[in-house]
Amino acid sequence: MAQEPQERRAPGHRLDRRGMLKAAGAVGAVAVGGGAVLATRDTASAAVATSLPAGNYRIDVHCHIIPDFYLDTLKSAGVTDIGGVAIPDWSPDLAVDFMNRYGIQTQVVSVSEPGVEHMTTSDARMELAQKLNDYMSNDLVYSNTAKRVGRFGAFAMLPLSDIKTSDDVQNAITEVKRAINDLKLDGIGIFSSYHGVYLGDPLLDPLMETLDDLGAMVFIHPVTPQSYPGLGLPPFLYEFTFDTTRALVNMLYKKTYTTYPHIRWIGAHAGGTLPFLSYRTSLLYSKTVGVAQILGVDGLDDANVLYKKLFFDTALSPVPASMKSVKELTSVSHIMFATDWPFTAELFPAAGDPAPQLDDSFTTAERLMVERSNALEQLPRVAARL
Numbered sequence: 001m002a003q004e005p006q007e008r009r010a011p012g013h014r015l016d017r018r019g020m021l022k023a024a025g026a027v028g029a030v031a032v033g034g035g036a037v038l039a040t041r042d043t044a045s046a047a048v049a050t051s052l053p054a055g056n057y058r059i060d061v062h063c064h065i066i067p068d069f070y071l072d073t074l075k076s077a078g079v080t081d082i083g084g085v086a087i088p089d090w091s092p093d094l095a096v097d098f099m100n101r102y103g104i105q106t107q108v109v110s111v112s113e114p115g116v117e118h119m120t121t122s123d124a125r126m127e128l129a130q131k132l133n134d135y136m137s138n139d140l141v142y143s144n145t146a147k148r149v150g151r152f153g154a155f156a157m158l159p160l161s162d163i164k165t166s167d168d169v170q171n172a173i174t175e176v177k178r179a180i181n182d183l184k185l186d187g188i189g190i191f192s193s194y195h196g197v198y199l200g201d202p203l204l205d206p207l208m209e210t211l212d213d214l215g216a217m218v219f220i221h222p223v224t225p226q227s228y229p230g231l232g233l234p235p236f237l238y239e240f241t242f243d244t245t246r247a248l249v250n251m252l253y254k255k256t257y258t259t260y261p262h263i264r265w266i267g268a269h270a271g272g273t274l275p276f277l278s279y280r281t282s283l284l285y286s287k288t289v290g291v292a293q294i295l296g297v298d299g300l301d302d303a304n305v306l307y308k309k310l311f312f313d314t315a316l317s318p319v320p321a322s323m324k325s326v327k328e329l330t331s332v333s334h335i336m337f338a339t340d341w342p343f344t345a346e347l348f349p350a351a352g353d354p355a356p357q358l359d360d361s362f363t364t365a366e367r368l369m370v371e372r373s374n375a376l377e378q379l380p381r382v383a384a385r386l
Contacts, residue, residue, distance in 0.1 A: 050364060056105040057368075058354070059153075059375035059382065061219070062268055062315040062338030063107045066090040067135055070111070073128060077118035083224060084234020088342040092140060096151055098341055101351035106382060108153035108375070109136060110189035112343065113223040117161040117194070126171045129159035133175065137183040141385075153382040155189035155219045156180070163197045163204065173210045180214050186379045187217035192247035196226045199247040200254035212260035217311075217378055219266045220247060236343075244272030248310065249281045257306045264378060265310050266336065270317035275325040278307050304329070311378065313338035314355060314370065323361035332362065336378075337371040 066087060074080075074087065081087060095107060111132055116125040136154035143149065156179030158172040179185045188211060190199065197203060199220065211218055222240035244267055251257060251265075267274060274281070282303030308330045315338035317323065326335055339354055348354060358367055376383040 052353075052364060052367065056099060056103050058102070058104040058337055058371045059379075060099075060104050060107045060339050060341070061266065061336045061375050061379075062221075062313045063095075063109055063341045064090070064112045064343065065095075065109045065132075065136065065140070066342070067132075067139075069135075070128070070132060074114075074118065079114060079118055081234075082112055082114070082343070083236030083240060085236055085343055088345050090342050092143075092145075092148055092152075094342070096147055098345075098348065099151060102339070102348060102354040103352075104339075104354070105372075106151055106153055106386065107341075108155060108186055108219075108379065108382065109140065110155040110219055110221060111157045112221060113191065115157060115161075115191060116159055119161070122159070122162070122167040122171060125159040125161055125168065126175065129157045129171075129175055130178075132157040133179050133183055133185065137179075137185060141185065150386055153186040153379060153385075155187045155217075156183070156185045158188065158190055158207075160191070160194050163194050163201070169204065169207055172207050176207070176210050176214065176216070180216065184381060186381050187219060189219045189221060192220055192222045192243040193225065194223075198250045200250035200252075200256045202254070208256060208260045208263065212262045215262045215264070217264045217266065219268070220244060221268050222247075222272065241269055241272035244268055245274050245277065245281075248272065248274050248307075249277075252282065252285060252303060252306060257309070267310055267312050268338075269313065269315050269340075270322045270326050271310065271312045271329075274307065274310075275312070275322075275329045278304055278329050282307070308334075310334065311336060311374075314358065315340040316344065318355035318357040320357070320360045323358065327361065332366045332369055333374055333377075335370045336375050 067090070071087065079087075095109075099105070099107060116128045116132075119125045119128055133154075133156045136152075136156070140148060140152035141154050143152070156175065159175055160168045160172050162168055176188055179188065192199060222243040224235045224239055225243050225246075228235060228239050228242075248265075248267055248271060256263075257265075285303035310330065311334045312326050312330065313336050314323065317326075323335070337355070339348070341348065358370065362370060376386070
């Protein structure tokens with residue numbers, strides 16, 4: 001049985017964010033991609049900003065890789081689209097070109113659906129996940145190629161698919177430790193669900209304990225659910241957001257947030273629909289929550305206190321209808337810039353500000369937090385490399 005949170009010891013080998021940020025140094029400006037930019041790495045430095053920096057300063061926490069060897073496995077399995085969208089072109093050079101056009105210093109990359117689920121055995125899933133993680137570490141994050149230095153971070157791929165009857169969970173535990181401790185990646189990527197098993201399911205508890213021990217940043221990316229109404233529209237439009245919401249709500253009721261309090265969760269696409277539905281989805285969490293919410297007694301609303309601790313990205317959600325809802329749920333320090341490139345490539349045809357709508361929800365100082373300093377605070381290895 002999982003221990004109550006107060007009984008869990010703080011692990012001695014958890015990533016030391018304070019120490020790594022100190023080691024990174026108090027940089028006043030950095031030159032990347034041909035432009036000197038202000039290095040706003042905390043709230044204090046961002047608060048004095050009156051205009052956005054020139055050059056590449058943004059940290060993009062939600063974007064994807066599709067290396068050729070991975071694309072070959074998708075083609076062999078008959079996978080031709082992802083979320084109803086044709087698989088886009090990707091290469092490190094295309095990624096760097098995109099970053100340079102939109103003032104992005106670093107992309108923290110991950111793998112979108114199907115991940116390794118199209119591989120038919122646990123051994124094959126483990127092999128492909130390790131190959132992807134080795135690629136992200138050696139060829140992107142810690143590459144010696146001049147054009148790539150400082151331009152990439154990464155959330156590791158997990159070898160998960162058949163959670164109920166295979167060795168996938170144990171393999172994922174092994175790969176989490178290797179990705180964080182040996183490959184020195186920045187966090188872990190995980191899907192909202194795996195063949196109907198959602199985050200929060202007790203089958204995943206051994207993996208959660210490992211992630212908690214490491215104090216990992218875990219990026220939740222949605223997937224197409226097992227069944228959904230056939231409206232003739234690509235599922236990324238709405239089913240992705242619903243699946244993220246299912247996972248985040250399930251983790252609340254399955255006590256994932258309290259049992260494993262050292263995991264830091266990022267909910268993709270502004271947390272799906274959670275900010276809008278946070279009140280409704282928490283009504284049955286405890287006897288006090290419903291009454292507290294009706295009376296407006298925030299101190300007793302422990303469910304939304306837990307929701308407030310989550311992190312959210314801006315991918316496909318930079319407009320006020322999304323961002324102001326997120327700001328009502330949590331603080332600006334828990335919101336991070338994201339593009340979802342290359343799946344959103346058609347939305348970025350030229351160059352310039354990749355999300356001008358953020359001005360409608362954030363001050364300039366807050367935009368600098370969202371677009372840079374929040375990510376550097378939560379991803380100390382990215383900060384140290386810069």
